[in-house]
Amino acid sequence: MTHETMRKIPSYLKGLVETRARADAYVQRLEGVLQDIQAKLDRAREDREAADTLIRAYNRDLDPDAILPVRSWRGTYGKRGVLTEAIREFVRAAQPAAVSTAEVTWHLIIKFEMDFITSEARDAWKKTSVRNRLRELAQRGEVERLELEDVDGLQSASWRWRA
Numbered sequence: 097m098t099h100e101t102m103r104k105i106p107s108y109l110k111g112l113v114e115t116r117a118r119a120d121a122y123v124q125r126l127e128g129v130l131q132d133i134q135a136k137l138d139r140a141r142e143d144r145e146a147a148d149t150l151i152r153a154y155n156r157d158l159d160p161d162a163i164l165p166v167r168s169w170r171g172t173y174g175k176r177g178v179l180t181e182a183i184r185e186f187v188r189a190a191q192p193a194a195v196s197t198a199e200v201t202w203h204l205i206i207k208f209e210m211d212f213i214t215s216e217a218r219d220a221w222k223k224t225s226v227r228n229r230l231r232e233l234a235q236r237g238e239v240e241r242l243e244l245e246d247v248d249g250l251q252s253a254s255w256r257w258r259a
Contacts, residue, residue: 121193129199132206180229182207187230187239187257194242194254201226230255 148160186203187195201222204210212218233239234255242254 125190125193125195125199129202129206133202136206136209179204179208179225180233183226183229184233184238187233187255191257191259194256196254197222197227197230200230200255227253 151158151160182204183200186200201218204226205212205218210221212221230239230241230253234241238258239255240258242256
């Protein structure tokens with residue numbers, strides 16, 4: 097195709113195309129996270145139903161629905177540096193695409209099977225544990241912080257692995 101036969105595309109249309117491409121990539125990444133969460137949710141429901149069946153078989157007077165859920169901290173992440181290494185692996189795996197702080201946070205919550213009583217507790221953990229580790233990795237030159245992007249009206253940083 098020669099330059100005479102090519103149509104000139106308005107700049108606003110180019111911007112819309114780029115916005116759509118970024119949104120599509122974000123949707124694909126989040127759908128992957130959603131599939132992981134759905135698989136873990138299905139497994140937890142199966143475990144709960146199996147326990148309910150055994151409880152009823154052992155003692156018919158005990159109603160499993162009367163048992164209150166226990167929301168406990170799963171403990172540490174493992175050996176020293178495991179959380180930072182998990183962040184490195186996740187950002188590196190997304191290369192060359194960038195990942196948001198929220199995506200890193202949800203990846204860690206799923207990987208380490210963390211449970212937070214409130215969204216405020218989760219947000220505080222995100223700020224102190226995830227953001228600070230990402231900033232440390234950026235200071236060391238392992239990841240780079242990209243421009244702030246507007247996601248649902250909230251400002252969120254994006255991070256990309258430096259090759």
